[in-house]
Amino acid sequence: MQKTTVEIEKASHVLKLLGDKTRLTIMAILKQRECCVCELLEVFDMSQPAISQHLRKLKDAGLVKEDRRGQWIYYSLNPRSELYDLIQDILQHIPDQTENIRKIEENTPALRCGC
Amino acid sequence: MQKTTVEIEKASHVLKLLGDKTRLTIMAILKQRECCVCELLEVFDMSQPAISQHLRKLKDAGLVKEDRRGQWIYYSLNPRSELYDLIQDILQHIPDQTENIRKIEENTPALRCGC
DNA sequence: TAATCATATAACTATATACTTATATAAAGC
DNA sequence: GCTTTATATAAGTATATAGTTATATGATTA
Numbered sequence: 445m446q447k448t449t450v451e452i453e454k455a456s457h458v459l460k461l462l463g464d465k466t467r468l469t470i471m472a473i474l475k476q477r478e479c480c481v482c483e484l485l486e487v488f489d490m491s492q493p494a495i496s497q498h499l500r501k502l503k504d505a506g507l508v509k510e511d512r513r514g515q516w517i518y519y520s521l522n523p524r525s526e527l528y529d530l531i532q533d534i535l536q537h538i539p540d541q542t543e544n545i546r547k548i549e550e551n552t553p554a555l556r557c558g559c
Numbered sequence: 560m561q562k563t564t565v566e567i568e569k570a571s572h573v574l575k576l577l578g579d580k581t582r583l584t585i586m587a588i589l590k591q592r593e594c595c596v597c598e599l600l601e602v603f604d605m606s607q608p609a610i611s612q613h614l615r616k617l618k619d620a621g622l623v624k625e626d627r628r629g630q631w632i633y634y635s636l637n638p639r640s641e642l643y644d645l646i647q648d649i650l651q652h653i654p655d656q657t658e659n660i661r662k663i664e665e666n667t668p669a670l671r672c673g674c
Numbered sequence: 675t676a677a678t679c680a681t682a683t684a685a686c687t688a689t690a691t692a693c694t695t696a697t698a699t700a701a702a703g704c
Numbered sequence: 705g706c707t708t709t710a711t712a713t714a715a716g717t718a719t720a721t722a723g724t725t726a727t728a729t730g731a732t733t734a
Binding site: 464466490491493494497498512514515516 | 721722723724725726730731732
């Protein structure tokens, strides 16, 4: 066990980001599967800009990375973040997101993207 | 490794609490040493009610417990919290608080309490 | 090039949050 | 019982935050 230590400022900032139910769920989902915004929309009862704004904050903090493929932008956890170990230690305690992923794959907005 | 899973609601609530620099520092200090409010006042540039209000939130969430001894109320981490494992996994990444504890013991407001 | 789809940004709003000061409670010592 | 010390609570305020709707950007396809 490597116990990467993180400045208290940075740690509290990332904990605040994860201290929102929507963002924490997004992170837990992204741990299991990369997603685009339209896929996450299947999970949350919320507008598209709301999801985009949450992802923006996570991206600004370096917690997620984006990968554009055509019209779609796929989000995933950023393993190069200096906070990655902390994030993993936290997400380990969060319930499995298979049910939410099922919701995504049920309506498969991703089908439209042809991947 | 036991990986206690915590409901997403509870997890996000506790992460939000730890997502404040002052509260996160308090938790990191309490991990190393029980403290009363007047001791924590040595560390933070903040009013006494501000510290009390932070401790109140941590107590309401079950993260800390209090132990009154005479006029003083000593706060410490609550090992009986269902969130204890998560908390420990987080605090593991927070820098050592020995310097802040030195500040406390330098002015030793605790001396007055005769312990 | 126009229409469509995915996403981002802007502007706004309601609520939450972290402080402040003033005051209350509670224990200890004179 | 009065004063002091430690802590809590109340009330108020400024700022942060998470959502909304409207609009812009950017890629794809007809």
